[in-house]
Amino acid sequence: MLIFVSGGARSGKSQFAEKLATSLITTYPPLYIASGQATDSEMMERIQHHQRLRTSSGVAWETIEVRDALTPLERPFPTDQPILWDCLTTWLGNFWFENVDKTTLVASLTQQISMWKKTGIPVILVSNEVFDEPTSVYPETEEYRKWLGELHQWIVAESDCSIEVTFGIPKVWKEPQDERTTQWLATCLTVF
Template sequence: MAVMITGGARSGKSDFAERYAMRMAESGIYIATSQSWDDEMTQRIARHRRSREAAAFPWRTIEEPLDIAAILQRLDQEAAEEGSGCQRPAVLVDCLTLWLTNWILKLDAEEDPAAGPTGPGDCQSAKPQGMEAVADELIAAVAAYSGPLLLVTNEVGSGIVPAYPLGRRFRDEAGRLNRRLAAVCEQAFLVVAGFPLDLKTLAFRLEDE
């Protein structure tokens, strides 16, 4: 079962995702997408790593900023080879907004190798067709994944319109990605001030009227 969990910064979405994973399985695989652009991010990554190591729930961490689709395909293949007798771990991807940032930076660097990504504010927008193809691959992998899967993402389009082109591009890409993820996931939660709201249960459907 695939579950999308979204929310604002410090809304409690990652905490909810981890607690939900503990209900779904006896162990977990944590796919971390962060990259260290500065000292603060390095410290943040280390803090999250220590927190998982100290938890009673057994986490196996995979640090992968880009190839999430390939990892999901590999984990599915490994589970198929082990057979149905083994309980699947819950896979938690945290977070897809950082994954999107990593890809935008990578695609921009490929378009202009002399620029090279040094941080989110130093890049131009990625090629639309490149990002679309990457998103297609991820959505297909999520839809095909047969084990428990939790995907953490962010709501970034609820504030002011960004003043610079890359910010507007990123906001639009994130919104499109979240809509596509929610469509292929069995559950979708919005976490607000620590409270998870089940979006698919609460959603109004025009076709039902």
């Protein structure tokens, strides 16, 4: 199962995605893939806020950090361990101004996601909704948004479900096609 959760900054998307991930627990606690880097005090506070949310959930999250290259993901994953990656916007931004092969990094990401999906691992991908912002005067920013937009389109096409969170309220844009996932999502939307 592949679920895409998007929303603006501080929209409640991460908290919603974390609740989705914990509702998928069977044998293993969820794996949290963190991409945030504490480059300033605001980002440090946001990282600590997310850590507090996971700690207060009562779930023993496994956490790994993926800043750019996917090397930490080169390991086997149990098929019944939910994976939550928060967030792809940050991951892409981490290396956007670096001298790296962006095409190769993004291709490795899509390959990883495809492999998880093929093996049946429940995956929730979180990303920011940055497309309602005015056009930037900086060409680098517009190119970043183009890459992110193309990545989002690919993920939504591959996903079983796509949800946008605004003001803490989830809106399903792409409905699941199978009955079991539809019932699970309906329960989550009612409970959360």
